[in-house]
Amino acid sequence: MRSILFVLITLSLLHSANSKSMLHLRKGASISVESNTFIISPDNSFTCGFYAMPGSNAYWFATWFTNSKGKTVVWTANRDKPVNSQGSRIAIHRDGTMVLTDVDGSIVWQTDVRATNISAAELLNTGNLVLKNSQGDILWQSFDVPTDNLLPSQILTKDKRLISSLRKGSFESGHFNLYFGSDNVLTLISDTPETSSVYWPYPGVGIYENGRTNYNSSRRAVLDDMGTFQASDHFQANASDKGFGIKRRLTLDNDGNLRIYSLINSTGLWTITWQAISQPCQVHGVCGRYAICVYAPKPKCICPPGYEVNNPSDWSAGCKPAFRESLLNSLVKFVEVSRLDYFGFDFYYKDNFSFTLEACRELCLGDSRCKAFTYKTWGSGRCYVKSELFNGLMSPDFPGSTYIKLPNKMQVSKPSIFNGSSTICESREAEILVGSPSMYDFIRTKVRWVYIYSFCGALGAIELIFIVVGWWYLFRKHGFPASVEAGYRMISSQFQRFSYGELKKATNNFREELGRGGSGIVYKGVLADDRVVAVKRLGNVFQGQDEFWAEIRTIGKINHMNLVRMWGFCSEGRQRLLVYEYVNNLSLDKHLFNSNFLGWKQRFAVALGTAKGLAYLHDECLEWVIHCDVKPENILLDGELQPKIADFGLAKLSRRDGPGSEISNIRGTKGYMAPEWALNHPITAKVDVYSYGVVVLEMIKGIKLSNWAADDTDDQENPLKRFSRMVKEKIQCGNSYWVDSIVDPRLDGRFSRKQAATLVEIGLSSVEENSRKRPMMASIVQTLMECEDETEI
Numbered sequence: 001m002r003s004i005l006f007v008l009i010t011l012s013l014l015h016s017a018n019s020k021s022m023l024h025l026r027k028g029a030s031i032s033v034e035s036n037t038f039i040i041s042p043d044n045s046f047t048c049g050f051y052a053m054p055g056s057n058a059y060w061f062a063t064w065f066t067n068s069k070g071k072t073v074v075w076t077a078n079r080d081k082p083v084n085s086q087g088s089r090i091a092i093h094r095d096g097t098m099v100l101t102d103v104d105g106s107i108v109w110q111t112d113v114r115a116t117n118i119s120a121a122e123l124l125n126t127g128n129l130v131l132k133n134s135q136g137d138i139l140w141q142s143f144d145v146p147t148d149n150l151l152p153s154q155i156l157t158k159d160k161r162l163i164s165s166l167r168k169g170s171f172e173s174g175h176f177n178l179y180f181g182s183d184n185v186l187t188l189i190s191d192t193p194e195t196s197s198v199y200w201p202y203p204g205v206g207i208y209e210n211g212r213t214n215y216n217s218s219r220r221a222v223l224d225d226m227g228t229f230q231a232s233d234h235f236q237a238n239a240s241d242k243g244f245g246i247k248r249r250l251t252l253d254n255d256g257n258l259r260i261y262s263l264i265n266s267t268g269l270w271t272i273t274w275q276a277i278s279q280p281c282q283v284h285g286v287c288g289r290y291a292i293c294v295y296a297p298k299p300k301c302i303c304p305p306g307y308e309v310n311n312p313s314d315w316s317a318g319c320k321p322a323f324r325e326s327l328l329n330s331l332v333k334f335v336e337v338s339r340l341d342y343f344g345f346d347f348y349y350k351d352n353f354s355f356t357l358e359a360c361r362e363l364c365l366g367d368s369r370c371k372a373f374t375y376k377t378w379g380s381g382r383c384y385v386k387s388e389l390f391n392g393l394m395s396p397d398f399p400g401s402t403y404i405k406l407p408n409k410m411q412v413s414k415p416s417i418f419n420g421s422s423t424i425c426e427s428r429e430a431e432i433l434v435g436s437p438s439m440y441d442f443i444r445t446k447v448r449w450v451y452i453y454s455f456c457g458a459l460g461a462i463e464l465i466f467i468v469v470g471w472w473y474l475f476r477k478h479g480f481p482a483s484v485e486a487g488y489r490m491i492s493s494q495f496q497r498f499s500y501g502e503l504k505k506a507t508n509n510f511r512e513e514l515g516r517g518g519s520g521i522v523y524k525g526v527l528a529d530d531r532v533v534a535v536k537r538l539g540n541v542f543q544g545q546d547e548f549w550a551e552i553r554t555i556g557k558i559n560h561m562n563l564v565r566m567w568g569f570c571s572e573g574r575q576r577l578l579v580y581e582y583v584n585n586l587s588l589d590k591h592l593f594n595s596n597f598l599g600w601k602q603r604f605a606v607a608l609g610t611a612k613g614l615a616y617l618h619d620e621c622l623e624w625v626i627h628c629d630v631k632p633e634n635i636l637l638d639g640e641l642q643p644k645i646a647d648f649g650l651a652k653l654s655r656r657d658g659p660g661s662e663i664s665n666i667r668g669t670k671g672y673m674a675p676e677w678a679l680n681h682p683i684t685a686k687v688d689v690y691s692y693g694v695v696v697l698e699m700i701k702g703i704k705l706s707n708w709a710a711d712d713t714d715d716q717e718n719p720l721k722r723f724s725r726m727v728k729e730k731i732q733c734g735n736s737y738w739v740d741s742i743v744d745p746r747l748d749g750r751f752s753r754k755q756a757a758t759l760v761e762i763g764l765s766s767v768e769e770n771s772r773k774r775p776m777m778a779s780i781v782q783t784l785m786e787c788e789d790e791t792e793i
């Protein structure tokens with residue numbers, strides 16, 4: 001037994017070069033941050049010790065899953081008070097308390113049990129950190145002081161609650177709580193300084209309609225080893241992968257949703273196997289005061305007419321009146337927003353057949369407390385007069401309207417969102433799953449340090465894979481740094497706003513032109529901090545500041561090693577500029593169609609990297625972005641010939657109906673454009689797959705297949721089709737040397753047959769006329785990764 005443990009420990013030692021692991025922290029002993037020492041559970045599934053939020057000097061005394069990618073923290077002692085990276089320590093004092101001290105010796109946290117016969121701290125296989133006496137009795141346990149996670153066998157009881165973290169990349173206590181209410185019902189509540197409001201079980205119906213009971217006052221909830229989460233109020237849920245042998249956690253995420261996650265053994269990634277709330281807008285408090293949650297089609301916060309957002313990067317701060325509130329005491333008017341309801345705060349509620357809209361209006365008009373009223377036309381007219389506007393929800397199912405009280409002379413326009421989406425290539429409307437964790441974005445986006453596992457919080461494994469892969473590359477290049485800080489910094493530099501003057505100076509008055517495209521001209525520049533940048537001056541953007549800012553912020557958050565990073569923007573007067581990282585090795589076309597061409601290894605790497613970048617755009621957790629203009633000219637290569645896709649996200653910035661743009665806003669370049677553009681079929685992410693397919697085939701062949709003469713009506717035999725037909729025939733003929741006859745002859749046979757065959761297959765299926773037959777980018781990545789290590793040349 002001992003030797004097995006020893007092997008385990010040795011293994012984990014090998015894993016991180018100079019860290020030490022132990023099974024007990026004995027009384028009188030201590031662990032400092034610098035010592036790099038950890039307590040592990042006997043089966044090594046959990047580790048406890050100092051955990052650093054990457055990129056910061058802040059440390060937490062925490063417990064995490066040893067084998068999850070990027071250490072998934074399940075418990076922290078000092079969630080709201082991180083300690084310094086130097087001189088902080090955890091110790092078991094003579095009086096039996098476990099004490100966390102900061103660099104200045106101040107006590108940041110300590111256990112509340114004093115028993116002089118406590119002998120040691122150890123971490124159980126369940127993830128429970130315990131203090132035991134010499135007889136082995138547990139005198140204190142971390143399971144009694146949960147943070148935002150409940151592990152299997154950990155019991156949530158009366159007086160305990162899970163509290164979400166405030167935002168991704170932070171452990172700080174947020175506003176969402178899971179606890180047993182005084183009615184014995186397991187409840188999710190949004191608890192902000194302004195208001196508290198229960199949103200689960202669904203507050204619109206009673207306890208019994210929700211399948212709960214309030215009779216059992218034992219108030220216990222537990223997730224068992226099978227994946228069943230059960231509470232004494234009759235609530236029960238099963239993880240979709242119900243069964244033993246799977247590591248799970250129940251987490252109250254920072255978007256207010258409660259989820260069960262299961263660990264995939266082979267990859268170390270998490271999948272969601274249950275969640276409490278399927279419609280993200282049902283979580284209260286995400287949009288803040290006055291604001292409205294709307295599916296457009298992804299969940300989004302907006303302000304009602306007459307109101308403006310407080311902080312575009314933090315919607316929980318809600319909206320504020322764009323008028324002097326005292327004006328509501330004189331002449332007012334009401335602006336109707338149909339299908340909008342605000343939750344609660346009704347100081348009049350009239351449910352009476354003869355109660356007319358006019359009467360409801362009079363009620364609101366006659367009361368200075370009234371900010372709006374809601375009138376439901378469902379059976380009878382129902383009138384709700386509102387003193388406060390919280391948790392606005394716009395839903396096509398709501399049979400009524402809310403009438404917002406505004407000063408009479410105020411000119412308001414309804415936000416364009418009420419008209420539905422108007423831009424193509426904005427999002428994959430049809431394919432968005434409402435309730436998927438894509439709503440992480442709009443909650444609190446004041447993320448300074450995003451960390452890998454919380455970056456997307458709760459997203460499906462596939463999305464994570466790409467991020468993890470990206471990380472892995474970083475790690476590989478940096479030889480697994482002891483702290484991920486270095487790698488982290490590289491990809492998390494702040495997105496910022498520049499003044500026009502700064503950019504003018506940086507580009508030396510827009511002197512060095514790097515290129516021009518449909519959306520604008522790109523100039524080279526050097527920022528004050530010596531970063532070399534590419535500054536794109538947008539040609540015709542008709543958006544207002546706010547809209548522009550909102551879109552840009554989204555693009556600014558997109559962060560992947562195979563996507564050109566946007567560092568900032570400028571929006572002053574009519575000027576709209578975007579600031580990108582400078583990628584120094586030209587675009588793919590220059591490395592393909594010239595004498596100076598890429599070798600096979602590089603071509604494969606470019607195909608894989610490009611696929612990863614696109615897959616990330618399509619499936620990424622924050623936004624769904626279709627590029628719409630994938631072509632070699634938009635695939636830039638860095639110093640190591642790794643691809644970085646440029647120009648994504650811009651489809652959103654130029655409006656179709658802007659002045660002087662009668663020509664529709666079809667982005668894309670002839671030869672790479674999927675047939676559905678011409679056929680007026682719905683545009684989905686599969687248009688990018690098509691373009692990618694063309695690029696892949698061009699990379700294999702080494703010649704342009706996309707530049708045929710203008711008359712594409714007679715496209716029976718354009719080069720692409722001819723090539724596809726020819727290849728398919730060769731494959732069908734069963735000639736085992738077909739690959740050799742297809743691949744770029746300039747390579748002189750120096751390429752991997754297997755990789756080439758895979759790429760040909762991907763290329764051909766990607767350029768299928770029928771978009772449904774084309775693969776998803778994610779599966780392309782997977783296929784390519786399977787033959788990535790092929791060495792035969």
Ligand SMILES: *[C@@H]1O[C@H](CO)[C@@H](O)[C@H](O)[C@H]1NC(C)=O
Nearest residue numbers: 115116117118133134137139
């Ligand atoms: C040791 O701990 C046990 C369990 O709390 C307690 O019952 C016992 O009195 C303690 N003994 C001494 C000598 O403090």
Ligand SMILES: *[C@@H]1O[C@H](CO)[C@@H](O)[C@H](O)[C@H]1NC(C)=O
Nearest residue numbers: 216217218219220231232233
């Ligand atoms: C109350 O709930 C607990 C825990 O779920 C259960 O053990 C107990 O039997 C329940 N009591 C009644 C009266 O149903």
Ligand SMILES: *[C@@H]1O[C@H](CO)[C@@H](O)[C@H](O)[C@H]1NC(C)=O
Nearest residue numbers: 226228235236237238239242
């Ligand atoms: C969970 O699974 C059990 C069977 O193991 C079943 O009896 C129960 O109804 C399931 N609960 C839910 C909510 O599906």
Ligand SMILES: *[C@@H]1O[C@H](CO)[C@@H](O)[C@H](O)[C@H]1NC(C)=O
Nearest residue numbers: 244245246247263264265266
């Ligand atoms: C995952 O790994 C654990 C321990 O390594 C093992 O007990 C379990 O059966 C594995 N589960 C699956 C689904 O492979």
Ligand SMILES: *[C@@H]1O[C@H](CO)[C@@H](O)[C@H](O)[C@H]1NC(C)=O
Nearest residue numbers: 350351352353354355356359
């Ligand atoms: C319905 O409302 C009208 C107008 O306010 C009132 O006169 C009438 O008494 C109400 N009826 C009931 C049943 O409340």
Ligand SMILES: *[C@@H]1O[C@H](CO)[C@@H](O)[C@H](O)[C@H]1NC(C)=O
Nearest residue numbers: 414415416417418419420422
């Ligand atoms: C939205 O619809 C209204 C009328 O329904 C119209 O006046 C307005 O121009 C539309 N706005 C946009 C951005 O389409």
